[in-house]
Amino acid sequence: MTDPHNIAHTHQARTGLPDRxxxxxxxxxxxxxxxxxxxAWSVNKTGMSLADLWGGLPQMGRLLGExxxxxxxxxxxxxxxxxxxxxxxxxxxxxxVLLSVPIAILATPHLSPHPLAYHAxxxxxxxxxxxxxxxxxxxxxxxxxxxxxxxxxxxxxxxxGFCGRFFAEAMEEVDRGPQEALSAMGASRLxxxxxxxxxxxxxxxxxxSLFSLEKATRSSVILGLVGAGGIGIELKxxxxxxxxxxxxxxxxxxxxxxxxxxxxxxxLRKKIL
Numbered sequence: 001m002t003d004p005h006n007i008a009h010t011h012q013a014r015t016g017l018p019d020r021x022x023x024x025x026x027x028x029x030x031x032x033x034x035x036x037x038x039x040a041w042s043v044n045k046t047g048m049s050l051a052d053l054w055g056g057l058p059q060m061g062r063l064l065g066e067x068x069x070x071x072x073x074x075x076x077x078x079x080x081x082x083x084x085x086x087x088x089x090x091x092x093x094x095x096x097v098l099l100s101v102p103i104a105i106l107a108t109p110h111l112s113p114h115p116l117a118y119h120a121x122x123x124x125x126x127x128x129x130x131x132x133x134x135x136x137x138x139x140x141x142x143x144x145x146x147x148x149x150x151x152x153x154x155x156x157x158x159x160x161g162f163c164g165r166f167f168a169e170a171m172e173e174v175d176r177g178p179q180e181a182l183s184a185m186g187a188s189r190l191x192x193x194x195x196x197x198x199x200x201x202x203x204x205x206x207x208x209s210l211f212s213l214e215k216a217t218r219s220s221v222i223l224g225l226v227g228a229g230g231i232g233i234e235l236k237x238x239x240x241x242x243x244x245x246x247x248x249x250x251x252x253x254x255x256x257x258x259x260x261x262x263x264x265x266x267x268l269r270k271k272i273l
């Protein structure tokens with residue numbers, strides 16, 4: 001009897017066309033039907049309209065016209081605010097990365113000293129990741145006042161959630177062979193972590209940390225909109241006062257900063273890893 005799989009492979013080799021999709025089950029069809037129905041309902045509830053988008057294009061053109069040419073009247077103030085934005089991102093990332101390591105160790109199953117410590121660390125990381133950094137910035141603005149300190153604290157908490165998860169996964173995936181060898185020699189848990197786990201996971205740590213710096217640079221711009229320091233407040237004031245040419249200068253400065261950080265991060269990853 002001819003094998004149908006061989007027939008399908010022969011047909012694909014002869015025609016260059018892929019096999020047809022497998023017939024889905026009734027339950028899978030119902031799931032897809034519900035998902036598509038929810039999507040259609042969501043499109044309606046969000047008010048998406050191509051007609052409104054097309055009608056708004058002249059307004060967008062007018063706004064772009066008022067933005068050009070960008071203003072050079074406050075370049076010095078914009079430059080200092082941009083530097084403050086990067087300082088927030090850099091300090092928040094460094095502190096957050098350093099604090100993430102012990103939390104990630106507790107959140108790694110075979111390294112955590114007790115199941116309660118493991119679950120507590122996991123839930124803490126999940127909580128930090130669940131609450132948006134903008135909400136943390138609002139909380140810290142109320143707590144410590146307006147300025148870059150509130151934004152830096154918000155970035156630290158955001159990095160604890162971001163790096164804590166990926167650091168724990170990196171340590172969980174490292175080769176267990178060296179750890180078992182050290183354990184057989186009577187090494188302590190701290191020796192295992194310092195001599196076997198952290199060196200093996202370090203490339204992943206560096207990669208995650210550099211991506212965190214890129215993410216923090218973008219986030220620090222948004223945090224300024226709620227008074228947490230940086231260039232975001234400059235952009236908000238310019239838009240509120242309808243100084244669109246000044247807003248264009250700020251947007252271009254933000255773009256230049258983000259691109260510069262991403263290029264430097266990529267170069268570091270290529271050189272270190």
